[in-house]
Amino acid sequence: MVDCTRRTLLAGVGAAALLPRTAWAEPAIGPSLDVLAGLSGRRFGSAIGGGHGGPLTRSFDDPAYRAIMAAECGVMTPENELKWSVLRRGGAGSFDFAPADRLLAFAEANGMAFRGHTLLWHHPQYTPEWVAKHDYGSKPASEAARLIEEHVTTVCSHYGRRILSYDVVNEAIDPETGDYRTTPLTQHLSPQEAVDLAFRAARAAAPEAELVYNDFMSWEPGSPRHVPAVLELLEGFRKRGVPVDAMGIQGHIGDPGGAKSAPFAARDERAWRRFLDAVTAMGYKLHITELDVSDKKLPAPTAERDAQVADYARAYLDCMLSYPQLGDIVLWGITDQYNWLNGLTPRSDGLPKRPTPYDDQFRAKPLRAAIADALITAARRSNI
Numbered sequence: 001m002v003d004c005t006r007r008t009l010l011a012g013v014g015a016a017a018l019l020p021r022t023a024w025a026e027p028a029i030g031p032s033l034d035v036l037a038g039l040s041g042r043r044f045g046s047a048i049g050g051g052h053g054g055p056l057t058r059s060f061d062d063p064a065y066r067a068i069m070a071a072e073c074g075v076m077t078p079e080n081e082l083k084w085s086v087l088r089r090g091g092a093g094s095f096d097f098a099p100a101d102r103l104l105a106f107a108e109a110n111g112m113a114f115r116g117h118t119l120l121w122h123h124p125q126y127t128p129e130w131v132a133k134h135d136y137g138s139k140p141a142s143e144a145a146r147l148i149e150e151h152v153t154t155v156c157s158h159y160g161r162r163i164l165s166y167d168v169v170n171e172a173i174d175p176e177t178g179d180y181r182t183t184p185l186t187q188h189l190s191p192q193e194a195v196d197l198a199f200r201a202a203r204a205a206a207p208e209a210e211l212v213y214n215d216f217m218s219w220e221p222g223s224p225r226h227v228p229a230v231l232e233l234l235e236g237f238r239k240r241g242v243p244v245d246a247m248g249i250q251g252h253i254g255d256p257g258g259a260k261s262a263p264f265a266a267r268d269e270r271a272w273r274r275f276l277d278a279v280t281a282m283g284y285k286l287h288i289t290e291l292d293v294s295d296k297k298l299p300a301p302t303a304e305r306d307a308q309v310a311d312y313a314r315a316y317l318d319c320m321l322s323y324p325q326l327g328d329i330v331l332w333g334i335t336d337q338y339n340w341l342n343g344l345t346p347r348s349d350g351l352p353k354r355p356t357p358y359d360d361q362f363r364a365k366p367l368r369a370a371i372a373d374a375l376i377t378a379a380r381r382s383n384i
């Protein structure tokens with residue numbers, strides 16, 4: 001029998017294969033990333049797409065992608081299937097749970113938890129058109145509130161204990177101005193009321209679930225108002241008694257402002273720690289919810305690019321993992337095949353981007369080793 005105690009796993013890392021691998025894999029590379037995350041009490045996972053949107057959305061159809069997910073992950077995030085754009089595409093009163101349920105069934109069959117991403121993407125671009133055209137009647141604020149409450153309650157009730165962590169609100173802040181974004185719902189209801197209501201409704205409908213505020217603020221230059229505004233938002237939640245348990249840090253690193261890649265240098269780390277210290281001082285837990293490392297401006301040669309991506313992620317993860325409050329580490333896609341960033345921020349030389357731990361042939365890359373090493377180091381630090 002394989003001895004899978006924590007100590008044995010740590011000792012065996014980099015040498016023996018302790019877990020069975022499936023057909024996709026190269027020669028065995030040791031314990032899964034989720035097992036390594038578990039050594040310090042954390043979970044590792046990735047998003048998967050079930051066919052609604054860009055490249056990542058085709059990942060669920062590929063058995064090789066599903067096999068990597070099952071082998072590496074303990075937690076899975078549906079890319080788009082729980083968003084209003086898919087779940088509510090039929091209009092007011094209509095809920096289509098089938099796309100998300102299909103992914104959840106796969107997660108459950110493979111022992112993965114499922115993250116509820118997201119109950120309210122507070123962003124006009126990602127709100128279905130019918131929300132703007134909806135008849136809000138003579139009491140528009142009440143009707144807007146009713147729509148939010150109905151959505152949150154219906155989704156949370158549908159899933160019960162099958163989803164125990166929700167990104168209740170996603171991206172409420174405009175990164176340029178630091179103000180709340182305006183959405184079709186906030187024509188009628190103040191943004192603060194809309195956001196607070198989503199959390200209160202989620203706590204009522206899913207009392208056992210962890211409730212997360214998720215956003216992409218970072219230390220990188222370009223949006224100086226974003227970090228302070230998110231801190232103000234989190235402070236406001238505490239003052240008003242809004243039930244929020246954790247800060248979801250998306251972790252789309254590598255392209256500050258979409259402009260250039262940069263190392264996670266000491267100065268960056270100091271700035272980022274100030275943010276993390278402030279968040280944790282308010283009693284929030286942390287998750288990395290959408291990690292990927294954009295290589296938009298990195299040199300073309302593959303080996304050099306992969307090494308720089310891995311180094312950047314390693315420095316970032318070492319910092320993040322030094323916080324005992326950090327729970328999940330979740331990627332926004334686990335293979336370069338099907339990655340969403342090629343469409344969003346393509347390289348000027350037209351080469352496919354390489355932002356994830358597995359390449360387009362499903363081979364492990366230096367980023368995979370960097371994540372594994374960071375997780376092992378974190379476990380050693382916590383004296384396991």
Ligand code: XIL
Pocket residue numbers: 052053054055056057079080170250290340
């Ligand atoms: C992205 C999906 O990957 C795309 O398919 C979709 O078109 C837009 O949304 N931050 C988030 C995720 O919180 O929900 C986004 O997902 C990526 C950025």
